[in-house]
Amino acid sequence: MSTATNEGRNGMLGGAPGGGARDGGTTPDSALLPSVEPVQLVDPDGHHHTDERYPLPDGDRLLDAYGRLIAGRRINDQANALVRQGRMAVYPSSHGQEACQVAAAVVLGAEDWLFPTYRDTVAVITRGVDPLQVLTLLRGDWHGGYDPHEHRVATQATPLATQLLHAVGVAHAAKLRGESTVVLAMCGDGATSEGDFHEALNFAAVFHVPVVFFVQNNEFAISVPLRSQSVAPSLAHKAIGYGMPGERVDGNDLAALLAVLGSAVDRARDGGGPTLVEAHTYRMQAHTNADDATRYRSADDVERWVPKDPITRLRTYLRALDLLTVELERALADEADAIAAAIRKGLNTEVTVNPAELFEYVYTEKTTQLREQAEQLREELARDAAGTGTPTSDTKADRP
Amino acid sequence: MSTATNEGRNGMLGGAPGGGARDGGTTPDSALLPSVEPVQLVDPDGHHHTDERYPLPDGDRLLDAYGRLIAGRRINDQANALVRQGRMAVYPSSHGQEACQVAAAVVLGAEDWLFPTYRDTVAVITRGVDPLQVLTLLRGDWHGGYDPHEHRVATQATPLATQLLHAVGVAHAAKLRGESTVVLAMCGDGATSEGDFHEALNFAAVFHVPVVFFVQNNEFAISVPLRSQSVAPSLAHKAIGYGMPGERVDGNDLAALLAVLGSAVDRARDGGGPTLVEAHTYRMQAHTNADDATRYRSADDVERWVPKDPITRLRTYLRALDLLTVELERALADEADAIAAAIRKGLNTEVTVNPAELFEYVYTEKTTQLREQAEQLREELARDAAGTGTPTSDTKADRP
């Protein structure tokens, strides 16, 4: 990771105006470029590779993260099953990307904020949000099921890249109040093409706010492969164009993710400004259950990524070090099963939706118009319930 | 200039899919980065500096360009005067940026397209568009006065950065038809912050189309200085994030501009794809005549740029080589005066606007609704002209 301490638009901090596209600063440009190869600390065979910039996280940390990884995979599997059974409308799975999901959540402290996308359900749950509340969206009860303030997790964003700007705003507000909050904002490779991605990175750099932009490059945006999305040397190479450091990391290597994201979070917290981190991973399943991936990629393509699975390598590594025993493995699997069971049970319970709520939250106080409309619906439903016919109005008087 | 020949998304050309953010390609990343200092061939004192990548354009070319530079300055002065006299609503002057204006126009061939902004009036006129037609917009007769197809000059864009995408589309269409058209698309430093800038560069790179993006970095977006716009090492550093080469050039050095832009145009024409060129220049006057620049910058700031004027240095250089004689100088000034006189005369002639035209071009054929509305206006005007009162309708019948 770069040690650049480009000060951004220092005016905001009361210091002398620094940075600025023409001013150059003292950091050599190349410090903002990502490493030539994605950072990897544990390879697919479970061997540790030393990287002088990134020490390996300690055993406890890895073990804890491994447990969450197992749970994450289990949550993905369970959610897919529930869609097949018709209990959820749709599920964009992060199967294969669970290392990214876990890392995004665990590198943050309680005072930090996470900005996830529709695919980041596992990250949201890992951060502590009740899985059933999370799945409200996909079950179709409401557009969001949890209180973003409770765990400092924004609603899962659907309009691509829009949330990156909200993340910048949250960080900017925290910075103005002198809080030490760091914001980690997630998006996919496809989303990097949106104008909002550009504006978010630029705002973050200019205002020098503590945001870590975390791109999960899973090589696909629905059917569109990365090469149709960008011909840059890497997505992390975009960072220098904003004056922030970019880094690339093996997205299936949980150890490396913890190290790289952790370091970016630390740097942000220390006033070092934003970072762009690109994780190289792969979307092992279709975009969602509604998608037919055979139309645009071969089983072989997917097959090639199986040996790179994030779980296998970390298991091998932890086992080799005797940190992960068979008993512990069993216990972790049981824990994951318990989470899955709770999800299953919750999703199999019918919820009743309340149509009156449709009008409740559009404004803090219902407008006259919404009061009338709510009343109209209430009457309709009351009539339906009573089984009475439609009252006909045949007066010539105006309605009130 | 980089000699990278990143092939973009070759699929469009029928070749094997190449490029792609992960594929890396064979070019070292650094080849896409701009030079450390802006390219300069003739310094403010009129001395030539050799640059091994960019040979100095020959004397005839420089002399021709010099004449246009003189005319460009004269046009700016004349337009400012006309605003003061109330003959034009507003004029965003390119005073001080005329070298960029001239270079943008003369590096293109007849088959090429130019996409200018509101500030690029001198470039548009240099390309051959009738000055009076160009000034229609600023005089307030219509939103555009010239036929974009005649000289292949798009209308001067106001919504910032939007035109860069149109430029990509024009180039893409030409490429699909196998034409050798190159498109040069202009924008300011401020406009690089817009999402459309990002999307345009990315589309151009991915589709590998012949566009030269030409940013006139004049250090201000109305009142906002560059350092509040970007903290990147330079704006040209954004190019690598799209996988295209970026270059920086002294924007007051016409020789360097001709060389750098010319080389980017050649490269685009040869199938080498898009380039981002950033010219370092300065907006010597207020944003427009309606702006009060004293609110946000000092006279000293502006003073510092006077010695860097694009005309002075080229004059010194050409005189030193005896290419520019006193007689020739006189002749060029006369030509410029003649252009200014024609503008003055044209703008001092009252034009009559035709309100019926308001409805003519909204659709190819007027809709029923517009026919009715045009008729309503026609009747009103006829009544006004006849001095008759408003006919009152007091029937109870419905209107047709």
Place this chain on the structure above:
Amino acid sequence: MTQTTEAPTGGVADRTGAVPGKRVTSTFARALNAALADSMAADASVLMFGEDVGPLGGVFRITDGLTARFGEERCFDTPLAEAGIMGMAIGMAMNGMKPVVEMQFDAFAYPAFEQVVSHVAKMPNRTKGRVRLPLVIRIPYAGGIGGVEHHCDSSEAYYAHTPGLTVLAPATVRDAYFMLREAIASPDPVVFLEPKKLYWSKEEVDLAELRRTFEAGQAPRRIGKAVVARPGTDATLISYGPSVPTALAAAAAAAEEGRSIEVIDLRSIVPFDDETVCASVRRTGRAVVVAEAPGFVSVASEIVARVQERCFHSLAAPVLRVTGFDIPYPSPKLEHFYLPSVDRILDAVDDLQWED
């Protein structure tokens, strides 16, 4: 996410003037796909691009097979950026092409809003017709498919309010075919709204026959032309796009109660067919506008306004509206409370101050 919709009832007139021939079944989606393919076959300047429209064939398969048939120069995926797609289409249209772009879902067209409003709609006017923009913006739109947030917006009001855009919304399989072809052939930019919930609706039509009819110039113009989808005498339901089948179903139900309801399918929101609409309302004296978008400042508001302006003295009752509520489109489990329903339309018809 599957969906069936009421097929238009028997009252639908044959709107093409084509000689009836061998008829086979086609879906709305298939008709759109054929219209694209036939347009591309007929005119080499027609291009199709957007997100996932290439090998995948679009998330609704409307562009299925086009890349295979016409090559990836003529039907291709773009980077994921809607303003980019729209802006590039503008440039291509400036330079001799007829681009058709797909915005993947209604709400995902919003990033392109500036390009649409400030350029697509205004470029021809700005240049006094010297630059025309023959392009089509296809938008799978509106709800009723159990879609999650941002996938069900009815965004027609935004476009209909913007001068310079032609705004179309077909409701039948035949119209889907003919209107898309007409849109692509139009010299003006068209916002082409495809009601998602009708994609899987079916009709007995022979697409090859529709092609021949269209290419022989025998398909009557649909831009600016509404149609009486079901004749009636007592009241008029005015509707378009996804609400037409609901309006027809309401009319059928009303018939059982002895009321003869005329249903108008606007098809073309801009230009608007005042003649057909007003002729009907003047005959029936009563009208209800049915549309799925929130009612406030909507296309439905406009229809009410113009009908009362033009037919005031023929009206026995105020023109009423059955529209979506003024709330964000609800989540799947709640959408049926939101959508105009047969019952809600019948309630409105009952409210038309009948005196018998």
Place this chain on the structure above:
Amino acid sequence: MTQTTEAPTGGVADRTGAVPGKRVTSTFARALNAALADSMAADASVLMFGEDVGPLGGVFRITDGLTARFGEERCFDTPLAEAGIMGMAIGMAMNGMKPVVEMQFDAFAYPAFEQVVSHVAKMPNRTKGRVRLPLVIRIPYAGGIGGVEHHCDSSEAYYAHTPGLTVLAPATVRDAYFMLREAIASPDPVVFLEPKKLYWSKEEVDLAELRRTFEAGQAPRRIGKAVVARPGTDATLISYGPSVPTALAAAAAAAEEGRSIEVIDLRSIVPFDDETVCASVRRTGRAVVVAEAPGFVSVASEIVARVQERCFHSLAAPVLRVTGFDIPYPSPKLEHFYLPSVDRILDAVDDLQWED
């Protein structure tokens, strides 16, 4: 680009309930500036940002002096990107701030459209009120100032159609002050439309007194409340923002011809004050809606629709509209043909089927 506008006529009621005190003259622009400064002084979480709003004080000087007074952490320039401004404002509002953003001109708010429609309007509903967005989007809007293209759009229909947004348009200096303060204090997101041509209009008001009135809680609520700007008995003109002075001038002219015209200044487009509007129309029996935006699918359409729905049997004539034509806003030399004028309003009033 200079401009004078008709000051509201004597018929304007004192709308504040404030004790009349020493009165000095203030412009509309100055009142907005004072409302911002007073809001920032009263509440440290109020921030102001956008393009050129810092040292320059905004291209219309509405933010003049705020950076000097409150520091560049509280009033600052952003990079030039409207979606960026809007998106960052959303995040700041999520995290305890009350951002006020300026979109430099109406058409330059379009790049932020997705952020406005998909997030600003929907975030509170999406989160069941757990995330409120107390932010204000200030938009210098509409024409009549001889502005070039893209600087004169009347874009209120786009916002008014979008559930979740409060949409305000003041027409007087007092309202400018009170409404902006109310907007900033509102827990809901507000689109605050500032009629550019009124910026230089003047009224006799003491801004310090307005501040005291507001901060003492003595300024009656204006969100959702229309006002009778001029009482009358024969017909009602319904208007808002830039068209109110024109409507008042028309009423004054009509009075000379012996017609007593009531003028309603809506002030609040969303929520809409049906009560005040309908009470007036039921009294007068005739109505004309005056608005500058193109009429098709506009706020004017909505007003016509709801008035005829609610007051049908009180109407002696159809509700008519005087609006902009359905064309892109014209260039400076042509705008006077486009804008609703006193004559055009009087023509419409004459068309209201008078039988005397």
